[in-house]
Amino acid sequence: MSSVSQYFSGMFKGIWSLLTGMSVTLKELFAKKVTQQYPENRKTLEMSPRFKGVLIMPHDENNEHACTACGICQMNCPNGTIKVLSKMIETEDGKKKKILDQHQYDLGMCTFCNLCVITCPQDAIIFDQDFENSVFTHSRLRMRLNKEGSKLREKKKPAPVAKPAPEKAAEPPAEASADKDNETKE
Amino acid sequence: MIKYIEAPYYLDLLDNFLKTNLPEWAALAIEYVLIGLVLLTAYAVIALALIYVERKVTGFFQARLGPNRVGPFGIIQSVADMIKILLKEIIRIDNVDKFLFYLAPFFMIVSSFLTFGALPFGRGLHVVDFDNGIFYLIAVSSLSIIGVLLAGWASNNKYSMIGAMRSGAQFISYELSAAMALMTIVVLTGTMKLSTIVDQQEYVYHWNIFRGHIPAVIAFVIYLIAGHAETNRGPFDLPEAESELTAGYHTEYSGLQFGFYYLAEYLNMFIIAGIATTVFLGGWQPIQVEGWDGFNTAMNFIPSFVWFFGKTGFLVMLSLWVRWTFPRLRIDQLLNLEWKYLLPINMVNLILMVIIVIYGLYIH
Numbered sequence: 245m246s247s248v249s250q251y252f253s254g255m256f257k258g259i260w261s262l263l264t265g266m267s268v269t270l271k272e273l274f275a276k277k278v279t280q281q282y283p284e285n286r287k288t289l290e291m292s293p294r295f296k297g298v299l300i301m302p303h304d305e306n307n308e309h310a311c312t313a314c315g316i317c318q319m320n321c322p323n324g325t326i327k328v329l330s331k332m333i334e335t336e337d338g339k340k341k342k343i344l345d346q347h348q349y350d351l352g353m354c355t356f357c358n359l360c361v362i363t364c365p366q367d368a369i370i371f372d373q374d375f376e377n378s379v380f381t382h383s384r385l386r387m388r389l390n391k392e393g394s395k396l397r398e399k400k401k402p403a404p405v406a407k408p409a410p411e412k413a414a415e416p417p418a419e420a421s422a423d424k425d426n427e428t429k430e
Numbered sequence: 431m432i433k434y435i436e437a438p439y440y441l442d443l444l445d446n447f448l449k450t451n452l453p454e455w456a457a458l459a460i461e462y463v464l465i466g467l468v469l470l471t472a473y474a475v476i477a478l479a480l481i482y483v484e485r486k487v488t489g490f491f492q493a494r495l496g497p498n499r500v501g502p503f504g505i506i507q508s509v510a511d512m513i514k515i516l517l518k519e520i521i522r523i524d525n526v527d528k529f530l531f532y533l534a535p536f537f538m539i540v541s542s543f544l545t546f547g548a549l550p551f552g553r554g555l556h557v558v559d560f561d562n563g564i565f566y567l568i569a570v571s572s573l574s575i576i577g578v579l580l581a582g583w584a585s586n587n588k589y590s591m592i593g594a595m596r597s598g599a600q601f602i603s604y605e606l607s608a609a610m611a612l613m614t615i616v617v618l619t620g621t622m623k624l625s626t627i628v629d630q631q632e633y634v635y636h637w638n639i640f641r642g643h644i645p646a647v648i649a650f651v652i653y654l655i656a657g658h659a660e661t662n663r664g665p666f667d668l669p670e671a672e673s674e675l676t677a678g679y680h681t682e683y684s685g686l687q688f689g690f691y692y693l694a695e696y697l698n699m700f701i702i703a704g705i706a707t708t709v710f711l712g713g714w715q716p717i718q719v720e721g722w723d724g725f726n727t728a729m730n731f732i733p734s735f736v737w738f739f740g741k742t743g744f745l746v747m748l749s750l751w752v753r754w755t756f757p758r759l760r761i762d763q764l765l766n767l768e769w770k771y772l773l774p775i776n777m778v779n780l781i782l783m784v785i786i787v788i789y790g791l792y793i794h
Contacts, residue, residue: 269755
């Protein structure tokens with residue numbers, strides 16, 4: 245008797261599990277489709293959040309960046325993609341100071357390992373999600389990340405204007421996207 | 431009014447026109463050729479439409495969009511594929527059994543075409559109506575296994591051979607179940623003639639699946655499973671099993687010969703759904719409820735072939751749904767399912783149906 249009941253209970257369990265599977269796929273049939281129709285939807289393209297396209301250095305509206313030319317990104321880069329060229333200047337109060345001259349980045353060499361971004365103490369560089377980086381000559385892959393005439397963002401002054409400043413520092417991605425928009429408009 | 435939307439009116443017009451202007455033999459000859467052409471065209475067009483639908487629905491099941499580049503929503507995709515297949519070279523392979531190798535695709539296509547020709551597509555759209563129509567359908571559709579076995583044997587390729595042998599085991603097993611399920615309904619209808627079977631199912635509760643209630647529903651499900659297995663699709667695609675056998679029995683075929691197998695596979699899916707529609711779901715009969723005269727008239731204004739294709743399309747969708755839900759079975763699981771479950775249940779079901787018919791327990 246037990247084998248007979250096993251036969252039937254096994255059969256009905258099997259049918260039940262098949263129906264469960266079919267209900268799952270039926271839901272999938274009406275689920276939102278994930279395909280991105282790339283060339284047409286360039287404007288509304290959604291990239292996955294961790295996608296890394298090209299290294300950029302976000303500049304704010306005053307053409308200021310956060311890079312102190314410490315060179316940590318260059319040291320951490322496994323294959324010499326980044327070169328940080330610095331120069332010494334003299335400030336108004338007579339102190340000598342090292343500032344960024346050129347932040348050179350070779351997209352053709354980059355393996356997108358993200359080490360530079362992780363180790364940057366100032367969060368001065370980030371990866372942008374722009375992936376349309378094809379160019380016709382090799383030399384155009386070598387980029388300079390800091391803009392012409394840009395300078396280091398001053399550390400916020402203590403006390404009165406304390407409120408807006410930390411917000412700014414806390415949200416580099418927002419600045420970056422704003423910058424990105426400006427660039428595309430140009 | 432209703433006669434204008436149905437095919438027989440126009441067919442009679444054509445028939446009268448030919449017979450008044452030509453001697454009878456010439457009129458008949460022209461009609462035969464026309465019927466053959468129409469069937470061939472319908473065969474190809476339905477296959478193309480099914481290929482498109484399959485690819486689109488497959489995409490939807492996998493959260494993709496499916497083909498959408500050739501034409502609006504990709505509807506010309508399968509036409510483009512057809513042109514590609516027609517233009518491809520038929521590669522002559524060394525060391526194949528030439529005669530059998532080139533013969534095999536024809537078995538496949540001829541068998542599916544013979545079955546296709548005997549389906550009742552609509553009121554008056556029924557080419558051959560044998561007295562033993564169901565018997566004919568079963569007999570002719572099982573010829574396609576010869577094509578598969580020949581292809582596997584003649585290809586001189588171990589993958590083709592294994593695929594064909596699997597296909598043989600599978601087909602012989604499931605053909606039994608499919609035939610028994612149909613026989614269950616034949617017990618109920620008392621005839622094998624397809625036109626009579628369709629005529630009997632006038633109102634919805636006369637559809638065989640409802641008229642025979644429990645055993646008919648069981649037979650319907652078993653027929654769908656067995657038919658699905660016969661088409662070598664879905665969880666039963668061991669003969670092709672692309673991850674194990676490259677493409678199984680049609681590995682060595684290219685160009686139009688492969689096209690034959692491709693076409694026959696999709697048409698077999700349609701044929702299985704078509705037979706199930708005819709036998710269980712009332713064929714081309716529109717949905718009619720006794721007493722609801724207004725509703726019945728409204729339903730009658732939809733041409734009968736639309737009803738046939740609608741019901742068949744529903745079953746084809748069911749088959750696609752199953753195909754994209756379940757993983758492929760192992761060969762032992764496949765044979766277990768047939769010999770330990772479907773066949774015994776089917777036999778008990780047949781006896782149950784006999785009892786129900788003898789005591790008149792079906793819905794009158």
